[in-house]
Amino acid sequence: MFFSPRAGQLAGLLALLLSTTQLQAEGLPQVPSTPKNLIIMVGDGMGPAYTSAYRLYMDDPATEEVEETVFNRLLVGNASTFPARESGYVTDSAAAATALSCGIKTYNGAIGVDSQKQPVPTLLERAKQAGLSTGVAVTSQVNHATPAAFLSHSESRQSYDELAQSYLATDAEVILGGGQKYFPESLRDKFRAKGYQVLTQMDALEQVNKPDVLGLFADIHLPWVQDEPEADRLATLTRKSLELLSQNNKGFVLLVEGSMIDWAGHGNDIGAAMGEMHGFANAVEVAEQFVRQHPDTLLVVTADHSTGGLTIGANSEYRWNPEAIRGMTATAESIAKQAIATDQWQQAVTTGLGFTPSQQEWLQLDQARMQGQDAMTKALRTTVNSHSNTGWTTGGHTGVDVQVFAAGAGSGLFRGHQDNTDIANKLASLLPSPTPAKVQ
Numbered sequence: 446m447f448f449s450p451r452a453g454q455l456a457g458l459l460a461l462l463l464s465t466t467q468l469q470a471e472g473l474p475q476v477p478s479t480p481k482n483l484i485i486m487v488g489d490g491m492g493p494a495y496t497s498a499y500r501l502y503m504d505d506p507a508t509e510e511v512e513e514t515v516f517n518r519l520l521v522g523n524a525s526t527f528p529a530r531e532s533g534y535v536t537d538s539a540a541a542a543t544a545l546s547c548g549i550k551t552y553n554g555a556i557g558v559d560s561q562k563q564p565v566p567t568l569l570e571r572a573k574q575a576g577l578s579t580g581v582a583v584t585s586q587v588n589h590a591t592p593a594a595f596l597s598h599s600e601s602r603q604s605y606d607e608l609a610q611s612y613l614a615t616d617a618e619v620i621l622g623g624g625q626k627y628f629p630e631s632l633r634d635k636f637r638a639k640g641y642q643v644l645t646q647m648d649a650l651e652q653v654n655k656p657d658v659l660g661l662f663a664d665i666h667l668p669w670v671q672d673e674p675e676a677d678r679l680a681t682l683t684r685k686s687l688e689l690l691s692q693n694n695k696g697f698v699l700l701v702e703g704s705m706i707d708w709a710g711h712g713n714d715i716g717a718a719m720g721e722m723h724g725f726a727n728a729v730e731v732a733e734q735f736v737r738q739h740p741d742t743l744l745v746v747t748a749d750h751s752t753g754g755l756t757i758g759a760n761s762e763y764r765w766n767p768e769a770i771r772g773m774t775a776t777a778e779s780i781a782k783q784a785i786a787t788d789q790w791q792q793a794v795t796t797g798l799g800f801t802p803s804q805q806e807w808l809q810l811d812q813a814r815m816q817g818q819d820a821m822t823k824a825l826r827t828t829v830n831s832h833s834n835t836g837w838t839t840g841g842h843t844g845v846d847v848q849v850f851a852a853g854a855g856s857g858l859f860r861g862h863q864d865n866t867d868i869a870n871k872l873a874s875l876l877p878s879p880t881p882a883k884v885q
């Protein structure tokens with residue numbers, strides 16, 4: 446700002462904000478625009494190798510160029526992710542989400558609390574205090590680490606039932622994802638008593654035209670995108686969230702998470718990872734479109750950490766074959782289920798994978814099939830990794846920096862390198878001041 450507003454100058458400040466065009470005409474510096482709405486999207490586990498792999502996975506091999514993705518378009522910077530000192534250098538999703546929401550470093554497992562286990566205001570709580578609407582839309586259970594750290598507080602991410610109970614007091618207008626298991630009928634009744642529509646079927650969401658809504662569309666997590674790509678669930682949830690939340694003239698803050706990119710990474714499952722990336726990319730495109738139509742909105746997309754040590758081209762070979770992933774018609778998990786249930790199992794495997802395994806691989810798959818679902822799933826993932834030449838270094842997380850993507854009002858703030866806590870603090874700085882308590 447080129448002047449410092451004092452009390453009494455507020456009206457003047459407002460007039461200035463409203464007459465940017467006039468200011469430009471007079472050759473004065475443009476007043477920075479602050480967004481009315483914030484959309485923060487987290488690709489859980491989506492380290493840089495995931496967006497690179499996704500670009501190649503989506504590439505049309507018939508054309509010379511490698512087509513750009515939404516991630517190319519929106520890239521602005523990167524972020525470090527390490528947790529509080531006591532948890533070393535590699536974060537879990539709870540500490541990272543607390544950093545992105547509350548702007549503090551904390552220990553792995555912490556949900557919206559600091560190292561002394563004291564609650565710290567979350568981004569969505571601050572937004573509520575400022576009179577904005579809030580919402581979360583995720584593919585995991587709604588009370589999983591990332592959404593929980595934007596809505597609530599707990600010493601442990603494992604306290605699923607407590608976290609579900611605590612959501613009653615958040616007054617979030619939109620809560621969409623999985624997790625029926627954690628919301629027994631008695632708890633759903635309490636939400637209904639507060640005026641929420643409680644849904645368990647995605648189809649019913651279409652009819653919802655006003656907040657508040659609690660949508661729990663699976664017992665725990667939503668189905669894998671690779672098993673039902675046409676469903677495009679996260680994009681649908683994002684679109685509906687934006688439609689409902691934008692009814693508040695004061696603005697809103699929405700958290701969207703592609704939760705299961707991380708789970709695919711833990712399983713070293715490149716097929717499921719690319720499926721979840723596609724579902725997340727489609728949701729980001731929905732948000733990008735919203736920002737184009739509502740330039741007073743800020744979109745920030747990032748990851749909480751990277752998972753699995755994904756490598757594009759492994760085994761000292763200069764080769765990566767996404768076609769071995771593109772031909773898959775289901776997740777390794779689903780193919781394994783089918784292969785175990787039928788005597789024509791080799792047929793099920795070939796159809797599911799979209800390629801024929803080698804002689805050696807058939808032997809390994811046959812052995813794994815005898816050992817059951819888990820072993821068969823793992824053997825199928827190994828086969829796909831080998832055919833695509835995908836590498837993995839761990840079944841856990843890694844400490845590499847993640848990318849930051851942004852568009853819309855205030856997006857320039859996120860350029861260059863920053864820490865994950867900086868992202869939260871920048872977002873919080875864009876919120877209006879808290880509104881005084883309502884006179885009843």
Ligand SMILES: [Zn+2]
Nearest residue numbers: 490538707752
């Ligand atoms: Zn994880």
